[in-house]
Amino acid sequence: MSKQRKTSRKRRWGLIGGLVAALVVAAGLLFYPTNYYAEVPGSAESLKPYVTVEGKKDTEKGAYMLTTVGVVGPASPALLLWAKLQPYSEIMSKQELMGDDDSKAYDFLQEQYIKSAANNAVQAAFKAAGKPAKMRHLGIYVMSLVKGSPFKGKLQVGDTITALDGKRYTTANQYIKEIQSRKIGSKLTLTFTRKGKVHTATAKLMKLPGTNKAGIGIELTEHTTISTTPKVKIDAGQIGGPSAGLMFAVQVYTELTSQHFRHGQKIAGTGTIDGDGNVGQIGGIDKKVYMADKEGAKVFFAPDQPATKQIRKLDPSYENNYAVAARTAKQIKTKMKIVPVKTLQDALDYLRTH
Secondary structure, eight states: OOHHHHHHHHHHHHHHHHHHHHHHHHHHHHHOOOSEEEEEEEEEEESTTTEEETTOOOOSSSEEEEEEEEEEOSOOHHHHHHHHTSTTOEEEEHHHHHTTOOHHHHHHHHHHHHHHHHHHHHHHHHHHTTOOEEEEEEEEEEEEEOTTOTTBTTBOTTOEEEEETTBOOSSHHHHHHHHHTSOTTOEEEEEEEETTEEEEEEEEOEEOTTSSOEEOOEEEEEEEEEEESSOEEEOOTTOOSSTTHHHHHHHHHHHHHTOOOSTTOEEEEOOEEOTTOBEEOOSOHHHHHHHHHHTTOSEEEEEOOOOOHHHHHHOTTOOOHHHHHHHHHHHTTOOOEEEEESBHHHHHHHHHHO
């Protein structure tokens, strides 16, 4: 074989090797999962397909809209680069996003949050309309166990706590207040259900981080069912979390009372809600304002929960949702009106008068 042919073959194999290496690097950038996730603006979409009130229908033009944050991950290096180029995006580690939960537990948590939010929204809407709604409290869902929880290994995600030392309570807040009224280090026996069977577990109460109060070291939400006349169904599909509560309530109230406030406009918003109609703080509101404006909303309801000394103590970085929403609206130069609300009634009053 001539020297020239040998050189040509080496070049050919060198080109093939270089091409293969480039493909491996490209595949790694595109598909190799890192330990990081990206939060980006998600969607702003009509609530009409998600909320059904028996015998009623929202036929008015325009729409009440829920807003979401998109979570992408575990993200590849290329996806992280793409996310950095998106407006109001955030990159965070799995620990920052999910804590000690795995992806399955995190998804379950989001699913239960939105079910609880939907039930609270129905109760709040019926109360605002002066109609009865029967809420049944089954207990509190164990959504996750924090590091150092004395009940770790005894409770599991998905368990429902039904009693403290044999005594039942009717709301999650009552359970929390009762636990926090006890001494750190004192023993507590929990009664809970798992897959239809009743169990008990006993442990000493821990000191909650950043406080001098006792706790059991779990993240929780209400486990409830609700019955109404007419019947209401809220099916959020793949959407999770508690932040659609306010807008669920607005949509239910609209269909229930057949009152038309929108005048053909798109009205967006966000916020948790309890059965009494109190609106609470949520995350990612800058992303939601951005998407609501992009989808043509004329009004955006934002939770208005100013920082108190107690909130500042627990979270020094706390920012009022309304303040962040107003700042974001100014940044994107939108004409969309940002409306602060503390309750469902605040939102309904604004709609009636504007």
